[in-house]
Amino acid sequence: MTLDTPHGPDRSFLFVLGSSRADGNSELLARAAAAHLPPDVPQRWVDLGTLPLPDFQDGRHENPGRQPGETEELLRRATLDATDIVVVSPLYWYSLSAQSKRYLDYWSGWLNVPDSDFKARMAGRTLWGVTAMAHEEHVVADGLITSLSNSAAYLHMHFGGVLKGTASRPGDIHTDEQAMIHAKTFFQRETPLARFPYEEETDAAA
Numbered sequence: 001m002t003l004d005t006p007h008g009p010d011r012s013f014l015f016v017l018g019s020s021r022a023d024g025n026s027e028l029l030a031r032a033a034a035a036h037l038p039p040d041v042p043q044r045w046v047d048l049g050t051l052p053l054p055d056f057q058d059g060r061h062e063n064p065g066r067q068p069g070e071t072e073e074l075l076r077r078a079t080l081d082a083t084d085i086v087v088v089s090p091l092y093w094y095s096l097s098a099q100s101k102r103y104l105d106y107w108s109g110w111l112n113v114p115d116s117d118f119k120a121r122m123a124g125r126t127l128w129g130v131t132a133m134a135h136e137e138h139v140v141a142d143g144l145i146t147s148l149s150n151s152a153a154y155l156h157m158h159f160g161g162v163l164k165g166t167a168s169r170p171g172d173i174h175t176d177e178q179a180m181i182h183a184k185t186f187f188q189r190e191t192p193l194a195r196f197p198y199e200e201e202t203d204a205a206a
Helices: 025-034 070-081 098-110 118-122 138-154 177-188 197-205
Strands: 013-017 043-047 084-088 126-133 158-166
Touching: 013 025, 013 070, 025 084, 025 126, 025 158, 025 177, 043 070, 070 098, 070 118, 084 098, 098 138, 126 138, 126 177, 138 158, 158 177
Parallel strands: 013 043, 013 084, 084 126, 126 158
Antiparallel strands: none
């Protein structure tokens, strides 16, 4: 687990890297955006590809008092220590990478860790996404965006949106001028409370 934790008063960012290769385009785009955070805001970087984390096993009914293992507990605490969680995942088959999806699957287990109050403690925090894709039409990433937005809505989190870029070969993201421009101000944008689509439709109809 790679950590970079300068001191800051209010916000702290956890960047969760979910690529199957090191220094991928999604990570490069995330680091470009993170470079424009104030210097006193803590950043913690976690590469899921380097963690000995097994596939998630749902044992809430068979083993409701299950305690997280050592690596899982480090990841859980890193998540709860951050005000802003950034899921950095390339677009794989129009959704999150397997590593990123597994991380979110573990959130399901943390909901049931005794005395953790995971859902209550996550409420009010902000979830972000960063993704690079080979496709120039970014609408193909809607599935990834929906997954993150709905996850934030379930936990009553804010959703900062997804920073998107077009890239395929290593380093290609640097040639996407629009993505690099958006990266400069991405973490300065408004972060409304996440809502499920049916909630927004109900409000619009009222």
